[in-house]
Amino acid sequence: MYIIKKVNILRKKITHIKKTNKKIGLIPTMGNLHYGHIKLILSAQKYTDIIIVSIFINPMQFNNSFDLKDYPKTFQEDCMILKKYNVDILFFPNIDDIYSNDIKNHTFVEVPKLSNILEGQSRPGHFRGVTTIVSKLFNLIQPDYSFFGEKDYQQLLIIKTLIKELNYMIKIISIPTVRLKNGLALSSRNNNLSIREIKVAPYLYKIIKKTCKKIITKDNHEIEKVINLSKNLLIKKGFSIDLFNIYDYKTLMTPTKKSKTIILLASAWLGKTRLIDNKKIFFR
Template identity: 75%
Template sequence: MYIIKKIKILHQKIILLKKTNKKIGFVPTMGNLHNGHIKLILLSKKYADIIIVSIFINPMQFDNLLDLKNYPQTFKKDCVILQKQNVDIVFFPDINEIYPNGIKNQTFVVVPKLSKILEGRSRPGHFKGVTTIISKLFNFIQPDFAFFGEKDYQQLLIIKTLVKELNYTIKIISLPIIRLKNGLALSSRNNNLNTKEKKIAPYLYKIMKKTCEKIIKEDSDIRKKIIHSSKILLIKKGFSVDIFNIYNAQTLEPPSQKIKEVIFLASAWLGKTRLIDNKKIFLIY
């Protein structure tokens, strides 16, 4: 397994790999790897010959400096995991390698509409940071396939739009949410939950799941009442609810009466930790 820190060296390696006509699979991460990341790597091996994993905690996508400072850095542990999974290359650049002129002077990439709604409204600038770093990483690595989890549904939709509209010849492959036995979606941020919060956290999925089951056959007015009741229940459990509703699965706009496929998006604070989740459902009219 090669650990590469410099873009120039990575570029040289990519040129050699391209000459062999081997398919390159890319898994972008911010480190602090968990089973969800491992599942992405295993999935990538079904499509690609060479697997590249990046580890870079991207400051541009953090709207909270304290959140950035507290983000867990576990590089040595991550490398042990990646070695066991027979990853070919780990790209581990420092901030000056990615942003040599500083973040404020960095040219950025934005997917306009999708980046400003929902999570984008709650976390201004977050998606600008995501799409900028992903664009840079795509340019460095030139993968044939890139792999993302479906937990960050809005982010996944934004990246698919980015690839389509900037004419990247990269196929985006997504992995369904990986959960603990209690239903909690796996996330590096779960490590920030204290003992009490870890017991409460699974209720975000449990309540969302029950809400989805209840609203499938109901009209819009009854759906609204059911969703409102579920929000109240979450608040009573200790959550500070930000997003908890259904949206058009393709546009993230409120669903019209003609739309059957919708995505239920949930986002809530539990203490100092922001949890997100989602579930795709089909409404019956």
């Protein structure tokens, strides 16, 4: 596995790969890799000839400096995982290689309509940071495919919109959320949960599933009541809720009669850890 830290070296490597007509797959990460990332790699092996994983803890997408500082850094362990699964290139740049100027004054890329709602309201500037770094990686690596998990559904939809509207010739492959046996979605942030919180955290998805089952059988005017009851259950379990509601799967707007698929999006704090999850509902 090649470990590349400098942009100019990466460019030379990409130029060489492009001459071979091999398909390139990109998996953008912030490190602290888990089995969810491994599933992305396994998917990339089916579609591509060259797999590139980036590890970059992107300061532009953090609106909390303490959160940025505390984000887990496990470079050596990450390298062992990537080598085990035959990743070809690890791109591991420094901040100065990605942001040559002060981040606050740096050029950015944004999908405004989708970035400033739902999660974007709770985390101002977060998705602007995501789309900026992803655009930079797309420009540098020029992948044929890029791979993302479905746990961060709003992010996934934003990136798909980015590709469409900026005319990138990149195919996005999304991977269903990877979970523990108890239903808890895998996330680097799970490392911040206390022993007590680890036992409580799986209730988020359990209540999401129960809510979705009830929504399928209810009329529209009863859905709000179902959602409020579920919120109360989560609060009793110790969650502080940011978001728990249903939206149109394609637009993230309030569902209408034309919405063939909807999605329940949830984000909630458990102690100092913010958990997000979702589930699609087919009922219209």
